[in-house]
Amino acid sequence: MINLFWLVLFPVIVGSLATILSVKISKKLILLLHILMLAGATMNFYHVRTVGEFTQNVGGWGDYMGITLRSDLLAASMVFLTTFIFLATLLFNYKDSYSDGLFHFLFTSLEGLIIGIFLSNDLFNIFVLIEVSTVIISILIMYKRDGRSIYDGTMYLLINIVGMSFFLFGLGILYKRLGVIDLHAVKIAVENLDDPEVIILPYAFIITAVSLKSALMPLFSWLPKAHGTPSAPSSVSALLSGLYVKIGVYLFIRIQIAFAPTIDTSELFLFTGFITAVIGFVLAITQKDLKLILAYHTVSQIGLIMMGLSVGKMQTYWGSVYHILNHAIFKSTLFLTAGMIIDEYKTRNIYEIRGVLKRMPAVGYATIFAIFGITGAPLFNGSISKYLIAYGAKGSWVEYALVFINLGTIISFVKYSQIFPGNSPKSIKFKESMFKNSVVVFLGFLCLAGGLFARNVIMIVFDVGIAVDPLSYWLKVLVFAASLMISVGIYQGLLKKKKYLSLINSLELSFNGVCLSILLFFSTVLFYLKWTV
Amino acid sequence: MDLIEFINSENVSIILFFLGVYGLIARRNIVKSIISLGIMQVATILYFVSAGVDEASAPPIGDLNGILTVADPLPQALMITDIVIGIGVTAAGLTMFIHLYHRYGSTNWEKIRKKRSK
Incomplete structure (x- = not known):
């Protein structure tokens, strides 16, 4: 068992060291820190999984007086996810010019704050951590x-x-x-x-x-x-998009x-989640900016997760929690690859980007894997979590709502995937970055692995055995194939480059x-x- | 008499809080938005500090020997933290406002939004 407050404090302390050391040393230090954090999170998770959840009172006060940190299965897995995604993104921008001392300080402090939010059991403490991380993020945005x-x-x-x-x-x-x-x-x-x-x-x-x-x-x-x-x-x-929005x-x-x-608002949030999911993909379809499509998609997927959490069955609950993890992986893959594509093509307009597969194959295939994940293609991780959510909601309107939402998701990614085929306009050799390529390809393969070994992953991570019924799973595959065809039809027939799309877009x-x-x-x-x- | 009873710290702070929310909704000036946030924060502090107080209780500081009822120290400790956070957040907001003003030359949310989307 490790002291939980070190998981929160350690990144902040080492991060502030990065501002006074030289860039070369601080980069190595920060990389070491993130590896240590991943190890610490793994140890914490292992402890929770084998011994059980535990609570620590910071400062030695009695129960319910001081600040308490609590690590249960959900919190420990979220902490593990946090350290993993942070390590991946750090490796991704390891060689970039903007990653100087100040950036590393903000970046690693944010890691500590997010872990603090996941572990904290005290609402005021959560408020303080969220407020500080809001300030840090608004600096990072600019x-x-x-x-x-x-x-x-x-x-x-x-x-x-x-x-x-x-x-x-x-x-x-x-x-x-x-x-x-x-x-x-x-x-x-x-x-x-x-x-x-x-x-x-x-x-x-x-x-x-x-x-x-x-x-x-x-x-x-x-x-x-x-x-x-x-x-x-x-x-x-x-x-x-992958991690911070999951705090909510x-x-x-x-x-x-x-x-x-005492208070049961599950029906209200089931409905709100559905509306959110629908509005999210409708707005995503209308965008032509690569990053904005993905950002609106986050809204849509959050709506889906909220629906799953509000149905109130065991399968939907764990399906939603698994979808939180899956969404973190495929959405960060998509954003990282989108950033690389934008850097390479010097444009964010989806209609001007062509031939990604030829020009940058590794990035292209990683993106395709992530798209398979987010649309719930068979064998990928998204399909399992969406299947679980739908399975628990069997027989109610939610089941059909989920099919409808997935149809919308597929339509917008049919639009997104038009960047892949064709020849690229210029033929200057793409400067391959080993770090970036390996990170996105690894994350892309995780999308596949999360689908192939879903049962084992859910068993290991959440300690619940959820059987996937093969018959109804293959039925889902048929539904997926049908909605793929319908959405290609809808996109080519109705939506491609239509003026009325930008009308919805102007509602801001x-x-x-x-x-x-x-x-x-x-x-x-x-x-x-x-x-x- | 009813009015006097109505004016207690709980009601006053709720009214203050929603006054701040009104300012956020109805005023397009960015500085006024930040001031409204300040009003909401003051309302919260008033609410917390008056939460666990009896009229006869003593403040929880200094030598407390021989005093029977002491005000609850927890909300006051929390509010010291909140005041510090409030200062930081207001400073960050005003800094960003200065940058925004230098760039767009306006203090109006609507005008800045229109200039941005051009």
């Missing part, structure tokens, strides 16, 4: 100092601060009514509550902030700007569990509009709860 990105970064910072103000105010009311802010203690207090009315208001405040963090409809409009901004290095986009989903799981005995909320939608979401949740509880 890192290349491109003109447009200042607006993106400011929007990101201010909107997220508004959201976290809601979180903190809800926390204040929760503390006044229950007297605790420790997640575990909140669960116990809620179970012994006489009058459920008293926690409606704090729950509505907190869940609004969590929904903003996880970019649910109608609170997602900050996400594509932040994740698809031109000035962020592609490794930062990969981190944000993770907190959603924790908060729902803590309030579960301003800052005031986003704040209004936060208030509307809050009041909707409040009235829903008043009505149901």
Whole structure:
């Protein structure tokens, strides 16, 4: 067993060393740090898996008084994922010119903060960590100092601060009514509550902030700007989309569990998740910017995960959690490869990029593997998690909704994959970077491995044995093939280069509009709860 | 009498908080947006600090021998942290606003958005 606070503190300390050492030494130091972090996370995971979950009170205070760090199976696997993705992205930008001391400091501190959020059991501590990481991310978004990105970064910072103000105010009311802010203690207090009315208001405040963090409809409009901004290095986009947005989903799981005995909002979030997924892929289809397509896709997949978490069956729950891991892997692959393609072609317009497979084969095949993953092609990791979500939801409208969402996903990736065929316009030899190629190819193969060995992976990681019924799985394969054909037809027939697509695209909320939608979401949740509880 | 009872710290801070939210929704000036965030933060601090207080209780600092009721120290400790975070976040927001102003020459969200999408 390792002391959990070192997992949080160590990256921040070593990261600050990187600002005073020379770039050459600090690069090696940071690489060593990330390898050590991966080892530490593996040890922590092994301990949780063999011995069981454990809680540590930082500073030696009694239970529910000081800050507690808690490592259970979900948290440990998320920490492992964090260190893995950070190591991969660090290797990816190891040779890049922008990775200097300051970048490494921000980058590694962010790792510590994210691990802290996953491990922390204390809601105020989570608030502090999220607030600090928001500031760090808004600096990282503007890192290349491109003109447009200042607006993106400011929007990101201010909107997220508004959201976290809601979180903190809800926390204040929760503390006044229950007297605790420790997640575990909140669960116990809620179970012994006489009058459920008293926690409606704090729950509505907190869940609004969590929904903003996880970019649910109608609170997602900050996400594509932040994740698809031109000035962020592609490794930062990969981190944000693959990992950071999962913090919202993770907190959603924790908060729902803590309030579960009294407050049941699963139907509301099932519906919201569906709307989010649909809006996400509709907006993704209308984009022509490589990174923005991927960013809107994150919104869509988050909606899918939310649906899975809200159905309330064992298979859908673990399917969603597995989809969180899978999405981290294929979305970071897609963002990293998109960054390489943009660097090579010097354009972000999807209609101007041709012949990726010929010009940069390794990148092309890694992208195709990741696309197979995200669309749920048979044998790839996405198919298993989507299958599990659909299996648990058998017989309700959710099953058909999932097929519909997957159809939309496939349509937008049919559009995305038009960059592969053909001859590239110029024939200058592509400067191959071994580091970058090997990272993306490795991640691409993980998408395949996560599908082939899904049962073993789920067994090892989550300690649940979920059998995949071969008959219904092959039925899913047929559904996939049918939707692939339909979506190629729809795309070629209806959507290719049509003017009306850009009309939807011009609907963009301003800052005031986003704040209004936060208030509307809050009041909707409040009235829903008043009505149901 | 009812009005006097209504003006307690809980209601005042909730009203203040939503005043801040109103400012965020209704004002297009970026500086005013940041000020509104400050108002929301003050409301939160007021709420926390007054959460565990009896009128007869003593502040939880210094020599507490012989005092029966002491105010709950936890929210006050939390709010010291929050004040520090608030300063940092406001400073970051204002810094970004200065950059934005230098680039687009406006303090209006709408005008900046239109200039950006060109």
